[in-house]
Amino acid sequence: MRFLLSSLFLLLVGCASYPKKNGYVASKVQTTVVCNPYFSNPSIDYVYKSNIEVFDRSFGGILVIKKLGQDHHRIAFTTEMGNTLFDFSLKGDNLTINRIIKELDRKILVSVLKRDFLALTTESIQSIENFSKASKMLKKASILGKNHYYVFENDRLLQIIRAKNGKKKVVFLFSGISNNIAKKIDIQHHNFKLKISLKAI
Incomplete structure (x- = not known):
C-alpha cells in the first residue's frame, strides 16, 4: 500500500506543470501580451561573437540579427574571416534558407534553429497564463505549438524556457x-546536442 501511494505521488509530481514544479502560483495579473525587446529595433544591427556546439562539433564566428520589418528578421552566422555558415530569413513562422554549409544542412537541426530563433526574435506574443513567485513573473505562451515560459523580474526578461511535461527542454x-x-545570451538544450553562446560586440 505504501509503495502504491509513493508511486502515485511520484506520478502526480512528474505530471505537474513547469510553473507548479518550480513553486510558481497563478497570478491575477491580466497582462495578455508578452514583450521581448531584445531584437526589436530595426535601426540596430545586433552583432554577437558566437559559438555553436552541435553534433560534437564547434563552430565559432559572428552572428548578426537584423530586424527588417514586422515579424521579419535576417539571421546570418559567418566565420571571423567572413565565410557564411548559415544565412536565414525568418518572417512570421516561415524560415527561408538563403545559404547554409553542408555540415549544418540537416533537416532536424534547421528545424531546431528555426524554433530557437523564432523564440529569440518574437517581439510580442499572446500570453496564455500568468504566474508569480516572489519578485518574478512567469508568462506562458505558445510558439509553433510548444509551451514557452517567459521569466521576468522587475519587468526585465531574464529567461525563456521551453518545457514539456513539466521538464525544461531548452533554456x-x-x-x-x-x-x-x-x-x-546562452541557449542550452536539454534534449538535443546543441548549445549556442552569444556575446555582444
Whole structure:
C-alpha cells in the first residue's frame, strides 16, 4: 500500500506543470501580451561573437540579427574571416534558407534553429497564463505549438524556457542587459546536442 501511494505521488509530481514544479502560483495579473525587446529595433544591427556546439562539433564566428520589418528578421552566422555558415530569413513562422554549409544542412537541426530563433526574435506574443513567485513573473505562451515560459523580474526578461511535461527542454538565458540589449545570451538544450553562446560586440 505504501509503495502504491509513493508511486502515485511520484506520478502526480512528474505530471505537474513547469510553473507548479518550480513553486510558481497563478497570478491575477491580466497582462495578455508578452514583450521581448531584445531584437526589436530595426535601426540596430545586433552583432554577437558566437559559438555553436552541435553534433560534437564547434563552430565559432559572428552572428548578426537584423530586424527588417514586422515579424521579419535576417539571421546570418559567418566565420571571423567572413565565410557564411548559415544565412536565414525568418518572417512570421516561415524560415527561408538563403545559404547554409553542408555540415549544418540537416533537416532536424534547421528545424531546431528555426524554433530557437523564432523564440529569440518574437517581439510580442499572446500570453496564455500568468504566474508569480516572489519578485518574478512567469508568462506562458505558445510558439509553433510548444509551451514557452517567459521569466521576468522587475519587468526585465531574464529567461525563456521551453518545457514539456513539466521538464525544461531548452533554456534561453539573458544577461548584461542595457538599453534593451542583452550583452550575453546562452541557449542550452536539454534534449538535443546543441548549445549556442552569444556575446555582444
